[in-house]
Amino acid sequence: MKKGGDKIYKVVFIRHGESIWNKENRFTGWTDVGLTENGVKEAHFAGQLLKQNQFGFDVAFTSVLTRAIMTYNSIATELNGHYVPVHKHWRLNERHYGALQGLNKAETAAKHGEAKVLEWRRSYDIPPPPLEDNDERHPKLDPRYAGLPQDVLPKTESLKLTVDRVLPFWYDQICPAILDGQRVIVAAHGNSLRAIVKHLSGMSDAEIIKYNIPTACPLVYEFDQNLKPLKNYYLLDEKTLKERMQAVANQGKAH
Numbered sequence: 426m427k428k429g430g431d432k433i434y435k436v437v438f439i440r441h442g443e444s445i446w447n448k449e450n451r452f453t454g455w456t457d458v459g460l461t462e463n464g465v466k467e468a469h470f471a472g473q474l475l476k477q478n479q480f481g482f483d484v485a486f487t488s489v490l491t492r493a494i495m496t497y498n499s500i501a502t503e504l505n506g507h508y509v510p511v512h513k514h515w516r517l518n519e520r521h522y523g524a525l526q527g528l529n530k531a532e533t534a535a536k537h538g539e540a541k542v543l544e545w546r547r548s549y550d551i552p553p554p555p556l557e558d559n560d561e562r563h564p565k566l567d568p569r570y571a572g573l574p575q576d577v578l579p580k581t582e583s584l585k586l587t588v589d590r591v592l593p594f595w596y597d598q599i600c601p602a603i604l605d606g607q608r609v610i611v612a613a614h615g616n617s618l619r620a621i622v623k624h625l626s627g628m629s630d631a632e633i634i635k636y637n638i639p640t641a642c643p644l645v646y647e648f649d650q651n652l653k654p655l656k657n658y659y660l661l662d663e664k665t666l667k668e669r670m671q672a673v674a675n676q677g678k679a680h
């Protein structure tokens with residue numbers, strides 16, 4: 426017998442609200458920056474949208490980065506859902522941006538060219554230059570990764586490498602929760618979510634280059650009982666969504 430019959434499973438993915446480094450247009454990656462005031466507002470608005478659309482959750486998954494956790498907390502506030510279990514995991518972290526972390530994207534484009542920055546930001550399998558082993562930004566120096574073998578800690582990541590580290594978590598932790606009938610929300614990042622979306626939608630390496638995920642817009646995926654994606658949609662009107670996606674793309678322009 427098929428598990429769950431014709432039941433449709435819904436999962437909500439959400440990128441964090443505007444962060445301090447989104448506002449300053451800096452490559453962020455694993456740098457742990459907080460949300461701006463606007464980012465907190467965006468997160469609350471996302472929670473209100475979810476509430477208006479009758480979404481509620483039984484379990485939440487976030488990265489271990491403050492901006493994703495803060496975003497989920499604002500949503501939980503709107504949904505009166507702070508009692509819901511939250512699982513925080515490094516595999517949902519943003520893609521590691523290597524030695525680019527901290528640099529301004531527009532200045533980097535002016536220096537290296539927009540094409541190079543597009544390659545670093547959006548090519549599927551070309552990672553940015555790595556951190557040196559003795560770089561003070563190396564994740565091995567961050568207590569939140571202290572329990573992990575150093576071999577798994579990235580010094581840079583392409584989207585492909587991000588897919589490789591996100592998918593085990595998707596299949597081992599998130600999928601069982603969905604199949605168990607729990608209503609799931611995943612609060613993460615532009616590129617860790619692009620990694621999941623690429624996998625679920627079957628987008629090609631070329632198509633994913635143009636796909637940008639805006640901050641704090643709930644993205645709903647519907648699955649059948651075998652977790653085959655049926656459809657997906659943002660809880661946002663088409664015009665606003667396009668503008669917000671284009672704004673993310675424009676961050677890599679030299680201005």
Ligand SMILES: O=C(O)[C@@H](CO)OP(=O)(O)O
Pocket residue numbers: 447451452453454455519520522546615616673676
């Ligand atoms: O800097 C980053 O970590 C990400 C998300 O903010 O940026 P981009 O959209 O350039 O991949």
